[in-house]
Amino acid sequence: MKKICIVSMGYMWFPVESGPSRFFQIAQTFVNCGYEVEVITTDFQHFKKDKRETKLIQAQNYPFQITFIETKPYKKNVDFRRVLSNRGVAKNLKAYLNLHIKEYDAVYCSIPANDVAAAASKICKANNVPFIVDIEDLWPEAMSMVVKNATLRKILFHSFQKDAETTYQNCDAAIGTSEDYTARAVKYNHRDLPMETVYVGCNLEDFDGGVEIHKREVEKPEDEFWLSYAGSISTSYDIKNVIDAVILCNQELDQMANTTQEHESIDSNIKKIHLQILGTGSEKDMLEAYVKEQGLDYVHFWGFTAYPRMAAALDASDVVINSFVKGAPQSIVNKVGDYLASGKPMLNTLENPIFCNLVEKHQIGTNIEPGNAKALKEAILAYYNDPQKAETIGRNARNLAETAFDRKTSYRKIVEVTERAIDKGFAHRNDTISK
Numbered sequence: 001m002k003k004i005c006i007v008s009m010g011y012m013w014f015p016v017e018s019g020p021s022r023f024f025q026i027a028q029t030f031v032n033c034g035y036e037v038e039v040i041t042t043d044f045q046h047f048k049k050d051k052r053e054t055k056l057i058q059a060q061n062y063p064f065q066i067t068f069i070e071t072k073p074y075k076k077n078v079d080f081r082r083v084l085s086n087r088g089v090a091k092n093l094k095a096y097l098n099l100h101i102k103e104y105d106a107v108y109c110s111i112p113a114n115d116v117a118a119a120a121s122k123i124c125k126a127n128n129v130p131f132i133v134d135i136e137d138l139w140p141e142a143m144s145m146v147v148k149n150a151t152l153r154k155i156l157f158h159s160f161q162k163d164a165e166t167t168y169q170n171c172d173a174a175i176g177t178s179e180d181y182t183a184r185a186v187k188y189n190h191r192d193l194p195m196e197t198v199y200v201g202c203n204l205e206d207f208d209g210g211v212e213i214h215k216r217e218v219e220k221p222e223d224e225f226w227l228s229y230a231g232s233i234s235t236s237y238d239i240k241n242v243i244d245a246v247i248l249c250n251q252e253l254d255q256m257a258n259t260t261q262e263h264e265s266i267d268s269n270i271k272k273i274h275l276q277i278l279g280t281g282s283e284k285d286m287l288e289a290y291v292k293e294q295g296l297d298y299v300h301f302w303g304f305t306a307y308p309r310m311a312a313a314l315d316a317s318d319v320v321i322n323s324f325v326k327g328a329p330q331s332i333v334n335k336v337g338d339y340l341a342s343g344k345p346m347l348n349t350l351e352n353p354i355f356c357n358l359v360e361k362h363q364i365g366t367n368i369e370p371g372n373a374k375a376l377k378e379a380i381l382a383y384y385n386d387p388q389k390a391e392t393i394g395r396n397a398r399n400l401a402e403t404a405f406d407r408k409t410s411y412r413k414i415v416e417v418t419e420r421a422i423d424k425g426f427a428h429r430n431d432t433i434s435k
Helices: 022-032 054-058 080-103 114-126 141-145 150-156 158-170 179-184 204-214 239-262 284-294 307-316 335-342 353-362 373-384 387-404 412-434
Strands: 003-007 036-042 065-069 106-111 131-135 173-176 195-197 224-230 272-278 299-303 319-322 346-348 365-367
Touching (some): 003 080, 022 036, 036 080, 054 065, 065 080, 080 114, 106 114, 106 412, 114 158, 131 158, 131 179, 131 412, 150 158, 173 179, 173 412, 204 307, 204 335, 224 239, 224 307, 239 373, 272 307, 284 299, 307 335, 319 335, 319 373, 335 346, 335 387, 346 353, 346 373, 353 365, 353 387, 373 387
Parallel strands (some): 003 036, 106 131, 131 173, 173 195, 224 272, 224 319, 272 299, 319 346, 346 365
């Protein structure tokens, strides 16, 4: 039986914590395909910014070995202490892999963190163990949202760039969560690699199961129209613009209600638009203060929401929103799979052309200029005023979830690419021996 080591520090969490993550599903897929699997992750959960209950996780008897790397805590996504923490993780991972690398037929590793991936790639190369990189985000490219000055960014994040190039030069195969992420692996080295784009997606069974269990808890009044956002509340995600758009929507609806009161023959049963915000992050306190200052009773902060209940909330919604600031470097992000699974129209302000084309090609929602509250208002009201259109678009979204975003089927491509890298590595080693 072949053994694979899966290394993911910030992206691996377990069902007992907050629902299964992408990397949990990847590990499960390898097990289902007959591999022995060891998962290496941190003893600190990036999502909650807290130490993990490692004994509780181990007690679940998941069908693979779990190794926790000691990690120094940090408080924010963008934090110098996070950089130092990642350096410590890279050092600890290096020590562990040097002892165990000969046990593995391949190492499958997420990037970022860049220094962690670079350390793993070097050890694999030195020991002729196939190294497969899984590209979750682009560092330092994503740092453009934090540091606007290109020259300063180049100086501050030089090590990020260096580690990224080391990782991509050393990898034997690449998986990207969007087409542009996949292409990054060979952007500067132009090698012929086994590569595949596999969207983050979601496990439809888990999503639908969460809906079934929690749908009675998520009470949606008949006189409310729900626009929902699920995910991080941080600098890349323009939630304030969404709030402003909802304010404009309800102001227009209030004017309509006042008009209907003057004309009794017109139906005055006008729904209010409510914004549901599921998640937490660095901007949450500021946005809550803004909502309180404005006296808005139709904007609701759910805070951190466990995956099954989040699924039920999205299922109860009328429209979902993928809201980003102008210039955001992200591509097809994690929440997209859950949005599609909900079967609701998606409003999108992310400018990434690959994702915008996906929205248009499959008719799953509407692309809107980022930061334009008025345009977003018009897009919201377009679905509000045309339930039949919303139903058709939502059906398209669910169909796409089932055909391209269901982890149960799509993640088998990851195993196929890994096997190609392993076979290629064996062929290379045999050729070297014969010479």
